[in-house]
Every structure is written in structure tokens, then in C-alpha cells.
Amino acid sequence: MVSRTTIVVAHRLTTVKGAEKGKHESLMGIKGGVYASLVELHSKSA
Structure with missing residues (x-):
């Protein structure tokens, strides 16, 4: 990462x-990606 x-x-x-x-x-x-899953969980809890 730069x-x-x-x-x-x-x-x-x-x-x-x-x-x-x-x-x-x-x-x-990325389907099934960890990042996407975490963002989705965060969005649902907001």
C-alpha cells in the first residue's frame, strides 16, 4: 500500500x-469476501 x-x-x-x-x-x-461481509453487517446494525 502506497x-x-x-x-x-x-x-x-x-x-x-x-x-x-x-x-x-x-x-x-468480491462475492463472499470478508470486507464486503463486514460492511454489510455494519450497515444492517446502523
């Missing part, structure tokens, strides 16, 4: 290994 700081806290390195990267629009387009 000009970005990312902090990942995980108990397992495999969690970090599978982390998604990209812009919001592209991450939302």
Missing part, C-alpha cells in the same frame, strides 16, 4: 495471509 499504514491484529498468521486489498468498490465486488 502512503498508507495498515495495522492488522490476528491470532493466526493465516488470517493475515488471506487479507484482501484494494479500493472499496473493488472489495465490495
Whole structure:
């Protein structure tokens, strides 16, 4: 990531290994993606 700081806290390195990267629009387009799932859950709770 250029000009970005990312902090990942995980108990397992495999969690970090599978982390998604990209812009919001592209991450939302990944069906079954972790990012899209978290955004959807957040939207429902608001």
C-alpha cells in the first residue's frame, strides 16, 4: 500500500495471509469476501 499504514491484529498468521486489498468498490465486488461481509453487517446494525 502506497502512503498508507495498515495495522492488522490476528491470532493466526493465516488470517493475515488471506487479507484482501484494494479500493472499496473493488472489495465490495468480491462475492463472499470478508470486507464486503463486514460492511454489510455494519450497515444492517446502523
